[in-house]
Amino acid sequence: MSRRALTIVKNGQPVALTELGPLSVADFREAILEAVQEGDRLACLCADSQLRLFAVLADDAGKTLRVARTQLDQPRYPALTPVCPQAHLFERELAEQYGIVPEGHPWLKPVRYHRPWTGGEPQPLPLPGVMDFYRVEGDEVHEVAVGPVHAGVIEPGHFRFQCHGETVFHLEIALGYQHRGVEQALEGGPHPLSLKQAETAAGDTSIAHVWAYCRNLEGLAGVQVSTRAERVRGLALELERAANHVGDLGALSGDVGFLPTASFCGRLRGDWLNLSAEVCGSRLGRNWLRPGGVQHDLDHALVERLLPRLEQAWLETQDALELLWGAASAMIRFEVAGHLTPVQAREIGLVGVPARACGISLDVRHDHPFGPYRDHAVVPVLAESGNVHSRAWVRWRELSESHRYLAAALTDLGRTSCEPRPGPLPGLAADSLCVSLTEGWRGEVLHLAITDAEGRFARYKIVDPSFHNWFGLALALRGEQISDFPLCNKSFNLSYCGHDL
Amino acid sequence: MMHILLSRWRQGHRTLPYPKELPALPARFQGLPRIVAAKCPEACRLCAEACPVEAIGFGASGPSLDLGRCVFCPACVEACPEGAIAFTGDHRLATSSREALVTTGTESYARAEVLGAELKRVLGRSLKLRVVSAGGCNGCEVDVNVLGTLAWDLGRFGIQYVASPRHADGLLVTGPVTRNMELALRKTYDAVPGPKIVIAVGACAIQGGPYCHREEQLGGVASVLPVDLYIPGCPPHPLTILDGLLRLLGKLKEPR
Numbered sequence: 169m170s171r172r173a174l175t176i177v178k179n180g181q182p183v184a185l186t187e188l189g190p191l192s193v194a195d196f197r198e199a200i201l202e203a204v205q206e207g208d209r210l211a212c213l214c215a216d217s218q219l220r221l222f223a224v225l226a227d228d229a230g231k232t233l234r235v236a237r238t239q240l241d242q243p244r245y246p247a248l249t250p251v252c253p254q255a256h257l258f259e260r261e262l263a264e265q266y267g268i269v270p271e272g273h274p275w276l277k278p279v280r281y282h283r284p285w286t287g288g289e290p291q292p293l294p295l296p297g298v299m300d301f302y303r304v305e306g307d308e309v310h311e312v313a314v315g316p317v318h319a320g321v322i323e324p325g326h327f328r329f330q331c332h333g334e335t336v337f338h339l340e341i342a343l344g345y346q347h348r349g350v351e352q353a354l355e356g357g358p359h360p361l362s363l364k365q366a367e368t369a370a371g372d373t374s375i376a377h378v379w380a381y382c383r384n385l386e387g388l389a390g391v392q393v394s395t396r397a398e399r400v401r402g403l404a405l406e407l408e409r410a411a412n413h414v415g416d417l418g419a420l421s422g423d424v425g426f427l428p429t430a431s432f433c434g435r436l437r438g439d440w441l442n443l444s445a446e447v448c449g450s451r452l453g454r455n456w457l458r459p460g461g462v463q464h465d466l467d468h469a470l471v472e473r474l475l476p477r478l479e480q481a482w483l484e485t486q487d488a489l490e491l492l493w494g495a496a497s498a499m500i501r502f503e504v505a506g507h508l509t510p511v512q513a514r515e516i517g518l519v520g521v522p523a524r525a526c527g528i529s530l531d532v533r534h535d536h537p538f539g540p541y542r543d544h545a546v547v548p549v550l551a552e553s554g555n556v557h558s559r560a561w562v563r564w565r566e567l568s569e570s571h572r573y574l575a576a577a578l579t580d581l582g583r584t585s586c587e588p589r590p591g592p593l594p595g596l597a598a599d600s601l602c603v604s605l606t607e608g609w610r611g612e613v614l615h616l617a618i619t620d621a622e623g624r625f626a627r628y629k630i631v632d633p634s635f636h637n638w639f640g641l642a643l644a645l646r647g648e649q650i651s652d653f654p655l656c657n658k659s660f661n662l663s664y665c666g667h668d669l
Numbered sequence: 670m671m672h673i674l675l676s677r678w679r680q681g682h683r684t685l686p687y688p689k690e691l692p693a694l695p696a697r698f699q700g701l702p703r704i705v706a707a708k709c710p711e712a713c714r715l716c717a718e719a720c721p722v723e724a725i726g727f728g729a730s731g732p733s734l735d736l737g738r739c740v741f742c743p744a745c746v747e748a749c750p751e752g753a754i755a756f757t758g759d760h761r762l763a764t765s766s767r768e769a770l771v772t773t774g775t776e777s778y779a780r781a782e783v784l785g786a787e788l789k790r791v792l793g794r795s796l797k798l799r800v801v802s803a804g805g806c807n808g809c810e811v812d813v814n815v816l817g818t819l820a821w822d823l824g825r826f827g828i829q830y831v832a833s834p835r836h837a838d839g840l841l842v843t844g845p846v847t848r849n850m851e852l853a854l855r856k857t858y859d860a861v862p863g864p865k866i867v868i869a870v871g872a873c874a875i876q877g878g879p880y881c882h883r884e885e886q887l888g889g890v891a892s893v894l895p896v897d898l899y900i901p902g903c904p905p906h907p908l909t910i911l912d913g914l915l916r917l918l919g920k921l922k923e924p925r
Contacts, residue, residue, distance in 0.1 A: 369806070438820055487680065663856060
């Protein structure tokens with residue numbers, strides 16, 4: 169059973185479930201393992217209440233997505249994790265959500281600490297920080313516990329360090345505090361609140377998530393989005409990326425005590441966010457996109473107002489960041505901290521900025537292009553060292569690319585006139601599957617929709633890039649000083665709610 | 670060093686002159702809603718039916734909008750055939766009570782009151798807040814955080830976010846309070862020395878926001894702690910948050 173036997177799908181194009189002939193469990197496993205062996209990435213593995221398993225495999229270099237399906241007779245199957253570490257968190261999720269036991273998994277520890285979705289007698293639930301952790305035993309080994317309430321204004325998570333003096337032997341990250349039930353809320357949908365829930369799945373990545381959600385609806389409804397609306401969506405996504413990259417680079421400067429860039433970027437991030445607000449009224453791009461197109465278009469006058477502000481923000485951002493790259497004391501701190509190897513990155517299925525910082529070429533806009541990126545190619549920005557410096561550098565170069573895209577898109581949009589808002593979408597295709605990927609500022613955002621016989625969501629799966637990448641942070645800390653944790657953490661800047669959903 | 674000084678000169682002094690002058694808000698900003706009940710057709714309930722969070726009710730004086738539930742999606746505005754509901758550019762939304770968030774658009778909106786005399790004496794000149802995200806999507810969190818940047822410079826009003834609840838005078842809470850954060854939130858509150866205040870920021874923290882129907886959350890901060898200030902929005906603009914904080918401390922010199 170090779171990966172060639174799997175069904176090839178296109179980003180955002182639906183496929184009828186009947187075309188996804190269920191494989192036997194053994195073939196399903198073998199196909200996934202072989203595909204990963206050949207260099208594919210396990211982008212998604214999930215189940216539904218009928219004990220169907222679905223896997224999405226991304227061949228990024230070959231620009232292909234493949235989907236596999238199987239039907240379990242009983243809630244157990246031989247785990248993939250022992251041979252395919254990328255699957256470890258997905259399989260823990262299967263066990264927690266549907267009580268499916270991947271046999272041979274090293275530890276089916278809960279991921280989000282909720283009741284099983286299959287119902288049954290509610291067990292007394294443990295809380296994320298209040299349970300067993302991997303422990304290192306020995307003289308002078310000690311444990312440091314941090315969170316869920318942290319010193320900064322950030323979301324809650326629990327970090328458990330096994331240390332020897334300052335050196336971190338092992339870090340285990342326990343999340344789940346932010347679990348609001350996003351995926352289950354979407355089941356039976358689309359509901360009136362579904363769009364808002366997609367926007368707030370990770371509220372600092374609203375555009376990337378809501379775009380993936382809209383593309384699933386549009387794919388399943390067979391609706392073509394206009395070129396102009398796609399261009400406006402690209403504008404929204406790149407503004408989101410630029411604002412967050414500016415904020416992250418400022419925060420990284422702050423974490424090594426280089427205050428000029430930290431201060432300038434803190435304000436400049438707002439200038440980028442305010443560009444989004446000029447179009448849609450919200451700094452975070454809320455209510456901008458809607459299924460079928462966009463809620464807010466830009467007329468010529470607005471484009472004329474935005475262009476000089478974009479150039480001003482970019483000039484001042486360059487000024488602030490060139491200071492950082494010229495500060496040797498900051499650079500040396502960036503270069504020695506938070507190292508990951510390309511081998512580690514591939515093994516755990518890292519995506520987004522941290523993967524590109526390890527030299528792995530992977531960017532949905534390039535590999536599985538969607539919307540405007542089909543015509544306006546994006547070249548993935550790579551770095552080699554896999555450390556904090558590389559992750560900062562990738563952000564900086566991407567910022568420059570985003571600015572280029574934004575200037576071109578605004579100019580284009582100013583030349584043509586606004587379009588009316590799209591009307592409601594027709595019904596969704598029944599018994600179908602649609603997988604939609606976008607490249608958010610953190611990395612690959614994946615939404616997988618499976619419809620029932622009435623064209624409602626039988627299952628809606630969201631994979632935020634943070635779901636893949638939190639484990640990367642844990643690995644990057646091994647052998648580092650615990651005092652460098654804030655810097656390493658910021659260099660990944662992962663989402664808690666995007667993971668917890 | 671010279672480079673830094675030159676940059677400093679180029680970037681200039683960028684702290685907003687607020688509250689002396691109001692910063693420009695975007696034209697499409699959604700602030701306090703205006704409701705003209707006289708425009709409502711007889712027995713029309715289209716806005717209420719369109720609202721995904723049941724924020725719109727109907728009383729003797731016509732429709733009312735509960736800003737504590739509202740997620741500021743424009744469903745009601747779009748549903749209304751008569752243009753009876755519109756969001757204005759008024760950013761001043763914070764209130765002292767949950768009930769005050771329900772607006773009919775016909776009477777004046779009861780904005781937040783100044784703290785009681787004793788609390789104002791203790792906290793009025795220096796307010797240290799511990800921020801707790803209890804299931805927030807990082808939308809409210811980033812716009813709370815932004816007040817600490819040099820553009821807003823929260824410190825000049827004597828307000829500061831602190832690292833430990835032991836150093837705090839109160840909590841600023843975002844998120845609907847997930848079941849998994851309830852214990853941590855209670856413990857953080859208990860660790861704050863009295864007298865203390867609690868501020869709920871955003872639709873989630875007030876009533877659960879887009880997750881108000883989910884059993885994984887408790888429906889807002891008030892289900893767990895006594896709340897002194899409600900700041901609605903999804904997420905609220907930084908100016909709305911700052912306006913609320915300054916009202917609470919009696920630092921806004923304007924007719925109420």
